[in-house]
Amino acid sequence: MTELPLRNTVFEKIKTAGSLTDEELVRSLSKSGMVLAEDKFNKILLDLEIMGLIKVSWLTKDTRRIEVSVIEEEEDQYEQQNKEMMEKDYEASFPGLEES
Template identity: 65%
Template sequence: MAIPLRNTIYDKVKEVGSLTDVELYRSLTSDGLIIPEDKYNKLLLDLEILGLISVAWITKDERRIEAIVIKEEVDKIDEQNKEMMEKDYEASFPGFEK
């Protein structure tokens, strides 16, 4: 089963964090993936629409591609509630002592 090009491109960008479109294209070519320019641009656009990467123009002919990392915010109150529920559940068994 072949891995879709979109996943391959995203994995490369995520691995490095940020690179230019030229560097990414060279990296893909060195891996044996020859992608026409229009398809390459479409794949980058798809990934940007999905919110996985950010593409910004650096110069007239070069773009900066960055992986977007979503940090999951931990709610302290939810954590406390979860701990209390676990303790209450464990305490509900007869003969359980901690």
């Protein structure tokens, strides 16, 4: 197997769970028939973390928590101005509803 499908499979498991420990992830992968060497497993986690897809933090000395990164999308300033202008135009299209 190439590394890309492995990485995708591992990410899908994490995404489905939302958050899990490294031990839970290894068990889940084993149930699916994927047994990874520890160095390969760590490399995949590192790659996913570098790509910004997951966050790995230590819970205890031997246990890591793995969770999907929440990516906040920045709204483009142009899009924000456009949206505000469209809202103003929409409100202005009702001439008889001015505040008293």
